[in-house]
Amino acid sequence: MSPDERESVGEIKRITCIGAGYVGGPTSAMVIAFKCSDITVTVVDMNQEKIDQWNSDNLPIYEPGLDELINTCRGRNLFFSNDIPAAIQSAQLIFISVNTPTKTYGRGKGMAPDLCYMESVSRTIAEHANGPKIVVEKSTVPVKAAESIRYILREAEKLDTKRLSFQVMI
Template sequence: MTCYDIDATVVDFNTSRIDAWHTDRLPIYEPDFLEILKPARDGVPNEHRPNLFFSTEVKGAIASSDLIFLCIPIPTKITGTGAGRAADVVYVEAAAHMIAEVAEDD
């Protein structure tokens, strides 16, 4: 098995961010990352098919996934107990609830 035998899908509700992943102007900056990304995203003729995908279909990706990595912003709380010091995990909680609602398997 090679890394090209495994499909990965990056999902985001932000359409413009997903659209940027489909271009050469990526939504993040990392030196030389585009050269690493392109073979997985675009495939290489006569070598391997694309296996890295980007989508706004969050629920569909959850339902079809075997493994999920959460990459979610965790800002500092600005109100309530721990304001200015504690992590605001509202986005993590929302993602966990959606996964629990949509996932079809453990």
């Protein structure tokens, strides 16, 4: 599908962040939910323990002032969940903020980032998306990682039965 043929996501009112770690959680809370109270932000992660911590007074990470921001926004326009498919379906914009460990084998072992989580999340987005989505890579990966995300999502567009269109940004 060419850029001219893609459907628009419209005005962004629903954002999902996949990955509730050091990048996804604080970015979603401090930069988006607190500053943009008219936008609903859902942070999802496969790790139920981490989600439980974000939903408690015992946050999984510390940043000065983060707990007050979370308490202000949580349950109002900031939500934490492990229902990744539902969060993908409801979102107009999706941040990918997953772990990028160093490769433990093969070319680049010990030095290059392992993009397996990034690629897995891209496939999950392709599987559960139900319409046009903007996908933003927001993680500690090299710029070229967006090409991998873009390739996976473009392949899903080719097999499209749900009017999928993806715009990938870094």
